Amino acid sequence: DIVMTQSPLSLSVTLGQPASISCRSSQSLLYSDGNTYLIWFHQRPGQSPRRLIYQVSNRDSRVPDRFSGSGSDTDFTLEISRVEAEDVGVYYCMQDTLWPNTFGQGTKLEIK
Amino acid sequence: QVQLVQSGPEVKKPGASVKVSCKASGYTFTNYGVTWVRQAPGQGLEWMGWVSGFNGNTNYAQKLQGRVTMTRDTSTTTAYMELRSLTSDDTAVYYCARETEDYWGQGTLVIVSS
Numbered sequence: 001d002i003v004m005t006q007s008p009l010s011l012s013v014t015l016g017q018p019a020s021i022s023c024r025s026s027q028s029l030l031y032s033d034g035n036t037y038l039i040w041f042h043q044r045p046g047q048s049p050r051r052l053i054y055q056v057s058n059r060d061s062r063v064p065d066r067f068s069g070s071g072s073d074t075d076f077t078l079e080i081s082r083v084e085a086e087d088v089g090v091y092y093c094m095q096d097t098l099w100p101n102t103f104g105q106g107t108k109l110e111i112k
Numbered sequence: 113q114v115q116l117v118q119s120g121p122e123v124k125k126p127g128a129s130v131k132v133s134c135k136a137s138g139y140t141f142t143n144y145g146v147t148w149v150r151q152a153p154g155q156g157l158e159w160m161g162w163v164s165g166f167n168g169n170t171n172y173a174q175k176l177q178g179r180v181t182m183t184r185d186t187s188t189t190t191a192y193m194e195l196r197s198l199t200s201d202d203t204a205v206y207y208c209a210r211e212t213e214d215y216w217g218q219g220t221l222v223i224v225s226s
Contacts, residue, residue, distance in 0.1 A: 039213055041157075048207055048216040049149075049157065060214065092157055094213070100173050101147070101159040 002026050002095050006104035012112045019080040021107045023093035028073050030097070037097040040069055040078045043106075044089040052091075053078065085111060114138040116146075116208055116217035123223045124198050131194040132220045134208035141184075142166045145211035146191035148182060150204040151219075158204075162211060163191055198224045 003026040013019045029036045040053040051060050053069035056076060066081040080087060088111055093104040119133040134146060148160040161172035163182035170182050176195070184191040191208055205219040 041213075043157075048219055049209075049213075050216070051214050054212070054214070090156075094157070094159075096213070099162075099171050103157045103159065106156045 001100055002029070002098055002102050004093055004095060004102050004104040006091075006093060006107050008107060009105060010108045010110070012110050013080075013083045014112045015085065016082050019083050019087075019109060021078045021091055021093075023071075023076045023078070023104050025074045025076075025095055027098075029076075029095050030073060036072060037095060038069075038071070038076050039094045039096065040067075041092045041094065042087075042089055043092065047089075049092065083109070083111070114210065114215045116210065116215055118206075118208060118217040118220045121221040121223070123225065126199055126224055126226055128198050128224075129194060129196040130198060130202075130222050131192055132206050132208075132222070134191040134193070134217050136165075136189045136191065136210070139210070141189040142186055146182075146184065147209045147211050147213060148193045149207045149209060151207070152201075152204045155204075160193070160206075165191075165211075195222075198222075200224050 005024045007022045036056050038056045041049040043049045052063050057069045068079050070077050090106045090108050092106050115137050117135045122130050124130050142165045145162050145164045147162045150158050163170050179196050181194045203224045205221050207219050208217040
């Protein structure tokens with residue numbers, strides 16, 4: 001199975017400041033069709049996960065443009081340009097290039 | 113609008129089985145599979161498997177092979193996840209999601225306790 005490793009596991013950020021989360025995979029996530037199937041989710045306490053970013057850098061509709069995804073191969077990053085109060089919660093990366101899909105451990109974001 | 117509505121919470125004894133349903137609406141059910149993910153209390157997300165909306169083909173996480181069955185009923189646009197031989201380690205919130213993981217159910221809490 002592909003192992004997904006996130007860092008840091010927790011993040012304390014001042015409102016309005018940027019935040020960055022890294023996600024590394026144990027093998028390349030580039031699929032034979034040329035796409036890279038790396039997704040970022042946000043989960044607030046007591047809620048279902050919400051997809052933010054798919055295929056590395058495509059932002060879902062209604063996701064604020066302060067969220068962006070980047071990376072390739074085995075190294076990926078989620079960036080929040082200016083953290084807002086509603087951004088608290090846990091962020092997960094997940095690969096669905098190769099079954100079984102696998103998640104990172106999660107990164108807990110809190111406001112300083 | 114796309115919606116996935118799951119069945120209610122369950123309390124089961126060790127060794128029992130549980131079957132969680134996921135009613136899909138707002139899209140063509142047979143065009144997408146359904147993924148199942150679970151989350152133990154205070155823990156991260158764990159992919160359990162997938163069932164095709166088109167033909168019912170499945171793919172399960174190896175650790176659950178032999179204990180889990182995922183099915184779907186196209187007439188009611190509902191997907192099901194059955195887990196057998198439950199232990200306390202299966203206590204979790206179980207989520208269904210459209211296979212593109214863009215829409216999720218609200219989650220179903222399953223508690224396994226004697």
